[in-house]
Amino acid sequence: MTVEIQSWQSIAKRKQAALEELLPATYRLESVPSPEDQPNVVGYIRQFLSPAELEITEKFSAEALLTRITTGALSATEVAKAFCHRATMAHQLVNCLSEVLFPQALARANELDEYLRTHGEPIGPLHGLPITLKDQFRVEGAETSLGYVAWLGKVETEQSESWVVKALKDMGAVIIAKTNVPTSLMAIETNNNIVGYTTNPYNRCLSSGGSSGGEAALLALRGSILGLGSDVGASIRVPASVTGIVGLKPSHGRLPYLRVANSMEGHETVPSVIGPMAHNISDLRWLTQKVLECSPWMADPKVICLPWQHEMEKVVQKKKMTKRLTFGVLRQDGVVRPHPPIARAINQTVLALEAAGYEVIEFSPPPHSEAFQILWNTFAADGGIDIHRTLEQSGEPPVAQLAVSYGAHLGHLPVGSVNDLWATQQQRYDYQVRYLEYWNSTAKNTRTCLPVDAIIAPVAPTASYKPCEGMYFGYTGVYNVLDFSTVAVPVTQVDAAIDGPVEGYTPVSDLDSAIWQQYIPEMFHDMPVGIQVVCRRLEEEKVLAIAEEVQACLKSSPAK
Template sequence: MATDWQRVGQQKRETINSLLPPQWKLAEPVPDADSLPNATKLPRSLLTEREIEITETHTAQQLAQKLADRTYTATEVTRAFCHRATIAHQLVNCLSEVLFDSALKRAGELDSYIATYRKPVGPLHGLPISLKDQFRIEGAETSVGYVGWLGKPETAETESEIVRMLIKSGAVVHAKTNVPTGLMAIETNNNIVGYTWNAFNRHLSSGGSSGGEASLIAMKGSLIGLGTDIGASIRLPASANGLYGLKPSSGRLPYKGVANTMEGQNIVESVVGPIAHRPSDLQLMMETLLSSKPWERDPCVLPLPWREIEQVEIGRRARTSGLCFGVMRWDGMVMPHPPILQAIDKIVTRLRENGHEVVEWMPPSHAEAFEILFQVFTADGGAEIHKTLALSNEPPVPQVAMSYGTEPGSLPTTSITEYWALQLRKRSFQERYASYWQSTASTTSSGRVVDAVIMPVAPSASVKPGQGRYFGYTGVANVLDYSAVTIPVGMVNKESDFSVEWRGHVPVSDMDREIWESFDPGDFHGAPVAIQLLGRRLEEEKLLAIAQEFERWLL
């Protein structure tokens, strides 16, 4: 017999399903993962040529221009992406809120405006935008994966500041996307929507916590969207789904009015950032949001406009004297799988072929950053998560129970003096890391410090359900408050000749052994592979300029 939390979750799933237009639903039975492991190609067989053109042939930046010059109407563009999002949800289970009706109404208003005034509302005029289920939108629910938070639609007063900014810029918000319960897992699963799958290999995870967002974008049910990141949550899903994802430093984009877990914790802060198919689209989102001067409405945002001069300088040096990169193939804790190591070697080779310098990166131990981050995440002993679960009496999903236990009291709590000491430990790590970065000037041929660091996003391309454990490669950037971006490199190919010396890795811990031995070329076939580019604090412009150079080098 179903309990109340199960009924509420089922009702929400039924509501989501009822809001998907019947004419766009797949014929039953929907293809399963065995018959259709890669879901990304199916939509083409169900869309019109015009819909395929709209959703597949343009970057977000190009599509925004075609909306501005009236090549397309906002209504037809919104309808095309709603159609594709409907297909995506049935295959990868990525939506938490279906906002198609309000999106089409908004699109109609935008079409009327541009017909009357002969100019777009703003730089995102008519562009469909998807948002992770932390962003509060008037009239929609914000559950953050908790059953107990359902049933409370947002109002105009509670709407997130960044949503207001998007709407003012002309964007059309057509969907919100699935997250793990309380955001605290690197797989996306909860008791409401359920598990979100990888778009390219539906036997694998979409990553977390912005897993629904990344899967939807990978399916081209959206070209660009926003996630958040406190340990991996933009970069890991972007990597798993073959996308670019930017984690800015704290204070760069507004967090005002964004729902969160562990609110008030500020040793390591969660940040808002974009996910897209191209680095130029990440830049479009950053430039648009910063052009509205968010620091005037959110006091936690730094008064720092987009600095084009930083990008011009990187472009100039990339084409003349060359750039210098550090490379870290593994962090000494968990050895990456062979496809990740191959991707890094490919990148290093291409960089050197293009006249850039690459040096080995040997910073303060990343193990310390992982320890700091996990202590931050569990400082209250999991009390908040279990208290919020208790609102509906729902149990934690396995991905959350892995860290916080199945019952309250599974973890020790941190005293205020221990919390202060943790803050000091983080500061010390930041200082030592900054000192090491500065010291690289003595190791490079140019006498300049390293411009950015190439490293894994994760030890594996994705994970099988229940196996998402390690976020050390991404978490270090959060502890340092550094900027970071993911860059897709290729796909796992089961036919590849994986090197014998990599198979011979001697694990340094039980976790290292478990993750290393989990690799099977057949199981991971078709999963995207990416690398992470790490910059210093507030170097978003620099990283996106380098990411655009990487696009050219990898062609």
């Protein structure tokens, strides 16, 4: 018997066709404009939706929408249909979906509506709420590829489903889709040989970031109200920042990673974490609380038994009332200088905080270049063996965004030894100690005589980038090395009229020079610009509360 060996191209093409077939014909755009003709599609997409669909997908927070569903003002079915419609158009415009789960979602929504009619109460605290997930979350009945052609063909079962996905379903959530990722997840641009490149809704000639780029792009186009991403170096915060949404990178051990797929499984020098992505900080807080209420530490031994810390929130609220919150501002990391709109966003935030009565001091910690080297040593510890062997299973080549780091073939990077790994782990611990010592030392410079409560820092040196030009994730990666709790917060948009290039800039390195030359004000005009609000390890409650206050100060401040 002859066994036909399929090419990776045919396998990928079949998957693309299956995705296309699952997009309802009545929801599709009759024609899709080119990125050059219609670069910004954030407002463009609205013309194809009914007033009722616009209200459902744009008016409410996740909590408010849930209230409308559970009180019967809206049915779970009509809410799911509205988001499926918008997600279909979003995918046609920016290529953001990896799994279309509309049939299952609508069937589940109908079941939930029937349950509410029959019992007069919701099935759980997320009854009927549509949620989307980054591709690496395993969902029963769907595939999980991580952008690898070799991983296609295996359908997840009830036993293989990610623990957090099952928890969301048990609470009544409706999973409508999974979203696109870069091959292996190890890139800050979202591209693979299956779905292709995910572009930015604000400028489809630019990137949506990575590796949660599909999730961020879908949320930015309101094809989702709430999602889950993951982050090991930048993957929630960079996509959130370049698409104008919010995202939480929690500390390791706070949220469950059980049965969430990953590349290089087993490496824990700098562990990946999962976190929520949304349109507002209150929804980040709400979803985090709901997951913690499921006691994930009872199932996942890596999760710390740490229920929601209400007292930590109360401390922040008290400091807000007395204007005793203090901030450190990191304007640049000494490796790559932020582009003008990023620098303006930082300055705007500082001025807004000071106008509200808060103290902001300059923050000059141990060199971030050390953290970036530690992170890269972690990512390259096996010389790319895991990634290349997975690629070899199907014969597919690495996409450019992966090859730039791991090479076109195995052998591009040296393979480290166990002793090398131990040395990296010790370097990380030493760096964490020195960083905390510095943070504590800021008490000498604050009016309260206490260390700063939070850091204000750039998310990235750029407001996105053209395909194959994403180069640097040091501003985010340092906080993975430190395992700090971090929230990405939108601040402003690029304004070509005021964010002109700095004349006579002297770069500090070749990398700095290359990234500085990428800045063309007109190309980035109107792109979202965000910042990071950073607190210490396992301070999710604190960082969310402070990030919300930062947003409030920005909203009320005349500083621009």
